[in-house]
Amino acid sequence: MHLYNLTLQPPTAICGAPALGNFSGVRQQEIVVSRGTRLELLRPDPNTGKVSSVLTQDVFGVIRSLASFRLTGGTKDYVIVTSDSGRIVVLEYDPKANVFNKLHQETFGKSGTRRIVPGQYLATDPKGRAVMISAVEKAKLVYILNRDAAANLTISSPLEAHKSHAIIHHIVGVDVGFDNPMFAALEVDYSESDQDPTGEAFNNAEKMLTFYELDLGLNHVVRKWSEPTDNRANLLVQVPGGRSGNTGDFDGPSGVLICCEDHIIWRDMDSPQHRVPIPWRDNPLADPNRGVIIVATVMHKMRGAFFFLLQSEEGDLYKVTLEHETIKNADSDDAYVEVKSLKIKYFDTVPVAAGLSILKSGYLFVASEFGNQSVIELTIGLSYLYQFQKLGDDDDEPEWSSSNYPQNGMADPHTALPAVHFRPRPLENLLLQDEMESLDPIIDAKVLNFFNTDTPQIFAACGRGARSTFRTLRHGLDVEETVTSDLPGIPNAVWTTKIREDDPHDSYIILSFVNGTLVLSIGETIEEVSDTGFLSSAPTLAVQQIGADALLQVHPHGIRHVLADKRVNEWKVPAGKTIVAATTNKRQVVAALSSAELVYFELDLEGQLNEYQDRKPMGSTVLTMSVGPVPPGRQRTPYLKKLLRKCENKAFPSAIVTLTTQGSRILVGDMQESVFYVTYKQSSNRLLIFADDTSPRWITSHTMVDYETFAAGDKFGNVFISRLDRSVSSQVDEDPTGAGILAEKGFLMGAAHKTKLLAIYHVGDVVTSIQKVSMVAGGREILLYTGLHGTIGTLVPLVSKEDVDFITTLEQHLRGENQSLIGRDMLSYRGYYTPVKAVVDGKVR
Amino acid sequence: MSSELRYTATTQTEHLHARYTGTGHADVTKYEWLTHQHRDTCATIIGQPTLASYLAIADGESIGRIKFEMTERMLQPCGPPPAKDDD
Numbered sequence: 001m002h003l004y005n006l007t008l009q010p011p012t013a014i015c016g017a018p019a020l021g022n023f024s025g026v027r028q029q030e031i032v033v034s035r036g037t038r039l040e041l042l043r044p045d046p047n048t049g050k051v052s053s054v055l056t057q058d059v060f061g062v063i064r065s066l067a068s069f070r071l072t073g074g075t076k077d078y079v080i081v082t083s084d085s086g087r088i089v090v091l092e093y094d095p096k097a098n099v100f101n102k103l104h105q106e107t108f109g110k111s112g113t114r115r116i117v118p119g120q121y122l123a124t125d126p127k128g129r130a131v132m133i134s135a136v137e138k139a140k141l142v143y144i145l146n147r148d149a150a151a152n153l154t155i156s157s158p159l160e161a162h163k164s165h166a167i168i169h170h171i172v173g174v175d176v177g178f179d180n181p182m183f184a185a186l187e188v189d190y191s192e193s194d195q196d197p198t199g200e201a202f203n204n205a206e207k208m209l210t211f212y213e214l215d216l217g218l219n220h221v222v223r224k225w226s227e228p229t230d231n232r233a234n235l236l237v238q239v240p241g242g243r244s245g246n247t248g249d250f251d252g253p254s255g256v257l258i259c260c261e262d263h264i265i266w267r268d269m270d271s272p273q274h275r276v277p278i279p280w281r282d283n284p285l286a287d288p289n290r291g292v293i294i295v296a297t298v299m300h301k302m303r304g305a306f307f308f309l310l311q312s313e314e315g316d317l318y319k320v321t322l323e324h325e326t327i328k329n330a331d332s333d334d335a336y337v338e339v340k341s342l343k344i345k346y347f348d349t350v351p352v353a354a355g356l357s358i359l360k361s362g363y364l365f366v367a368s369e370f371g372n373q374s375v376i377e378l379t380i381g382l383s384y385l386y387q388f389q390k391l392g393d394d395d396d397e398p399e400w401s402s403s404n405y406p407q408n409g410m411a412d413p414h415t416a417l418p419a420v421h422f423r424p425r426p427l428e429n430l431l432l433q434d435e436m437e438s439l440d441p442i443i444d445a446k447v448l449n450f451f452n453t454d455t456p457q458i459f460a461a462c463g464r465g466a467r468s469t470f471r472t473l474r475h476g477l478d479v480e481e482t483v484t485s486d487l488p489g490i491p492n493a494v495w496t497t498k499i500r501e502d503d504p505h506d507s508y509i510i511l512s513f514v515n516g517t518l519v520l521s522i523g524e525t526i527e528e529v530s531d532t533g534f535l536s537s538a539p540t541l542a543v544q545q546i547g548a549d550a551l552l553q554v555h556p557h558g559i560r561h562v563l564a565d566k567r568v569n570e571w572k573v574p575a576g577k578t579i580v581a582a583t584t585n586k587r588q589v590v591a592a593l594s595s596a597e598l599v600y601f602e603l604d605l606e607g608q609l610n611e612y613q614d615r616k617p618m619g620s621t622v623l624t625m626s627v628g629p630v631p632p633g634r635q636r637t638p639y640l641k642k643l644l645r646k647c648e649n650k651a652f653p654s655a656i657v658t659l660t661t662q663g664s665r666i667l668v669g670d671m672q673e674s675v676f677y678v679t680y681k682q683s684s685n686r687l688l689i690f691a692d693d694t695s696p697r698w699i700t701s702h703t704m705v706d707y708e709t710f711a712a713g714d715k716f717g718n719v720f721i722s723r724l725d726r727s728v729s730s731q732v733d734e735d736p737t738g739a740g741i742l743a744e745k746g747f748l749m750g751a752a753h754k755t756k757l758l759a760i761y762h763v764g765d766v767v768t769s770i771q772k773v774s775m776v777a778g779g780r781e782i783l784l785y786t787g788l789h790g791t792i793g794t795l796v797p798l799v800s801k802e803d804v805d806f807i808t809t810l811e812q813h814l815r816g817e818n819q820s821l822i823g824r825d826m827l828s829y830r831g832y833y834t835p836v837k838a839v840v841d842g843k844v845r
Numbered sequence: 846m847s848s849e850l851r852y853t854a855t856t857q858t859e860h861l862h863a864r865y866t867g868t869g870h871a872d873v874t875k876y877e878w879l880t881h882q883h884r885d886t887c888a889t890i891i892g893q894p895t896l897a898s899y900l901a902i903a904d905g906e907s908i909g910r911i912k913f914e915m916t917e918r919m920l921q922p923c924g925p926p927p928a929k930d931d932d
Binding site: 013015016034036062064084113114115116119120135136137138164165167169188190193194195196197198199202205234293294295296313352354369370440441443464465715716717764765766787788789 | 863865866867880884885887888889891892893894895896898899901902905906907908909910913916919920921924925926927928929
């Protein structure tokens with residue numbers, strides 16, 4: 001087997017903070033964003049506020065951090081990207097050729113997202129003279145950026161600023177004007193907690209704010225200053241500093257904002273601190289023990305003033321300002337800045353962002369971390385562009401200032417300031433201008449030809465929480481969204497049904513919610529219908545097209561039999577009882593009551609639903625049951641289910657996440673231990689595991705490709721195909737009781753037989769669904785998968801040996817020609833966890 | 846003192862262990878090994894955008910919160926070390 005991987009839609013999630021700058025070298029501001037495995041240049045139109053994508057490039061690696069910088073006196077911004085390649089790259093955008101050119105690529109460590117290999121955090125000096133990259137633990141490197149005689153950008157060899165046994169939460173470049181470049185880091189030392197069995201050292205561990213100074217004269221980095229700060233600090237924000245040449249005034253007080261749980265602190269070396277509480281949402285149901293943290297920040301400078309927008313994990317934006325004053329010494333040129341107060345107020349609420357950018361033209365770019373549907377519009381937004389209506393200067397929102405607290409809020413730094421509250425409200429300072437579509441996150445998807453057109457449609461469950469969407473995509477030149485419907489909540493069950501027995505297609509989609517039922521009719525569009533005779537004020541337990549032309553709805557308080565002329569016959573449950581489970585077929589209905597009784601109904605020849613007089617007590621409450629379809633020409637199915645065949649197998653190691661069946665064969669996807677082959681032996685009523693996989697894989701989705709073969713996706717972004725030997729397969733099927741399987745000896749602490757890996761490929765996105773489909777009528781069957789970050793891809797089998805030879809050779813040559821933009825080895829990226837096997841990467845071009 | 850630094854068979858290995866935190870060796874204790882594993886896992890989840898998103902969706906939290914708590918957890922992912930024998 002050999003496959004060709006073709007991506008129908010690349011990932012649409014934005015990962016991490018975007019970088020803003022004039023990358024084309026003209027006055028137009030642009031935004032560079034990471035889409036995880038792709039780098040994209042966006043250009044917002046300063047007049048209309050519409051965002052257009054100028055360039056996207058696959059990088060064949062994982063982008064972890066990116067930042068823009070500009071050399072002093074320059075007019076063009078460059079992008080620095082760190083990734084899992086163990087290399088730092090400096091990119092320049094070439095507007096003529098519309099490509100990113102790699103100016104520098106410096107190797108410093110191993111590939112992969114490792115704990116002590118720098119690349120997780122990236123901070124640039126505001127004057128563009130140096131960049132610091134940091135790992136999650138210990139390692140920090142500083143590179144000096146400069147120009148050579150021919151005005152080309154140069155990068156130095158790295159200077160180490162390591163601190164062993166230190167966990168790093170964040171780093172930021174400190175604005176010190178033209179003094180030696182300075183970087184601030186939030187660090188925790190674990191060496192003592194690792195040695196102290198009493199746990200006291202762990203409790204006393206302090207989070208340190210450390211300033212590192214790059215001495216440009218001596219060409220080394222010194223640990224200049226380190227002081228304990230709030231133990232729940234998570235982010236640092238740059239504060240403007242440095243002295244303006246004309247007036248001698250300072251642009252700002254320099255230092256950093258430390259975002260902590262529930263507090264914001266302004267701090268600089270050897271200056272008194274200022275602290276304000278982060279206002280909480282006015283919510284009586286909120287957990288008082290749970291604090292609020294800041295997840296995205298942006299600082300904006302304009303005409304000598306500056307402000308910050310900080311976004312909480314709830315999506316609330318806070319405007320933070322610093323009141324400061326330049327104090328000059330009358331006799332000399334000496335001057336310093338004094339911070340008078342730190343102020344915070346509620347600004348507006350937008351979707352929780354991976355990063356924020358403020359454009360000079362007055363737009364706020366919100367790269368929301370999960371692209372969800374906006375409530376007002378029908379288009380879908382991953383990223384939103386908002387226009388500032390005003391800056392929240394003249395509204396009634398309360399403002400909290402550090403100057404109102406004793407010692408500017410730092411009287412007792414270990415005690416929280418009294419909680420303050422605000423009330424969230426619709427947008428007041430911002431106006432939605434544009435949205436960019438995104439499927440991220442795709443939780444699950446199914447491919448069906450629901451509308452009976454030439455190509456099947458992809459139905460995807462996207463988003464999370466209150467901003468979830470159900471989307472229909474049609475495969476064509478582009479994968480495009482055709483129908484999107486807002487759902488009032490999370491449906492807990494979905495049915496589709498015909499209206500008449502002889503209808504060729506299903507016409508209704510019935511969604512059941514906790515407190516109601518929604519009926520959608522399928523046509524050119526999907527629309528809600530209310531005249532179906534279905535009860536909409538209660539959840540639905542079962543739906544059935546019954547008899548020739550009637551419909552049936554089972555809800556907790558009764559059974560509605562909707563006749564063709566919309567007359568409704570309703571059977572009501574006796575008072576005090578409810579239906580807990582139901583099963584139906586074309587002529588029969590069985591309902592289980594909360595009193596652990598079964599009620600049986602049957603359709604007579606006139607089309608009337610009649611209750612069978614005896615109710616069968618079951619002893620305990622029924623959880624689920626099933627009745628078989630009515631054999632053709634018969635009035636009823638002969639069994640009544642022999643309910644719930646008691647048969648179980650508890651041998652699965654962690655948790656079962658996926659199930660597929662074919663005949664008596666069941667494939668069980670385990671959360672950690674790949675896929676198990678199980679057979680059901682009716683005569684001995686046993687579920688027996690007869691084969692498993694050799695490698696532990698964290699299955700997220702799987703499908704049967706044929707009776708012996710399965711394709712699956714795992715949590716780490718791989719998709720793979722494994723097959724069981726045909727002789728084992730038939731041997732198991734021929735064994736009538738399963739005694740042979742039971743007698744077999746386990747192999748390698750597992751089942752007796754093992755599957756063989758046929759193909760594996762690293763997609764770079766968590767595969768949330770995989771299905772074998774034919775995308776064009778009569779076309780070859782392919783595997784279609786969806787990824788959490790919005791990827792939709794296919795694996796196309798190559799049919800002839802010539803094709804395989806040609807395409808693999810072509811791929812090999814293309815890989816030689818094209819190098820990854822971030823310096824990752826393409827082949828090793830596609831074989832991230834296991835070497836890539838029998839899959840051709842369709843993205844290499 | 847962690848067992849890594851006690852492991853001074855050759856200066857070269859000693860140097861490597863000091864440089865590459867988390868490298869295993871013959872005398873590693875169960876606690877140290879487990880702590881290294883957990884710290885490595887946390888670092889990977891923080892660094893891989895898809896894993897962070899996956900966890901965020903499962904926990905109903907923002908990605909920022911997941912990354913923060915994961916970094917916090919790296920301080921002592923497996924509880925305090927076991928008490929040492931006196932001998």
